[in-house]
Amino acid sequence: MSWHVYIVRCADDSLYTGIALDVARRVAEHNGDQRALGARYTRGRRPVRLVYQEAVASRSLAARREAQIKRLSRTAKERLADQAASIDR
Numbered sequence: 001m002s003w004h005v006y007i008v009r010c011a012d013d014s015l016y017t018g019i020a021l022d023v024a025r026r027v028a029e030h031n032g033d034q035r036a037l038g039a040r041y042t043r044g045r046r047p048v049r050l051v052y053q054e055a056v057a058s059r060s061l062a063a064r065r066e067a068q069i070k071r072l073s074r075t076a077k078e079r080l081a082d083q084a085a086s087i088d089r
Contacts, residue, residue, distance in 0.1 A: 003062035005069060007052040007081060010045035015077050017069045019062040023053050051081040 004023045008016050008030060016039065020026035030038035030048045042048050056062045069077065 002055045002057060003059050004053050004055050005062050005065045006050060006054075007069065007077060008042070008048040009051045009081070010042055010048050012045050014045060015051075015074065015081075016042055016045075016048065017066055017077075019059070019066050023050065052077075052084045 001021050003019055003021060005017065005019050006023050006026070008018075008027060010016060016030075018026065018039065027048060027050050030042040031046055032038055054065070056065055069080070072080075
């Protein structure tokens with residue numbers, strides 16, 4: 001199993017970045033009820049929608065890439081999401 005770095009767009013149009021082994025399950029947790037394991041940040045900003053994901057080889061690489069993405073400007077994060085959307089089409 002490979003780790004993934006992902007970005008979700010929250011209902012308030014903010015972006016949240018995280019890591020997970022199973023991105024679909026994690027997004028479902030972010031969208032779950034108050035008892036779910038979703039991040040505290042996303043609980044008040046539901047629903048969230050997956051806009052970007054990339055696979056990496058290990059948890060440590062995923063954490064490093066997550067930190068890199070979190071340091072990016074919002075514009076750069078939007079570019080990542082746009083590139084992912086254009087690939088999906």
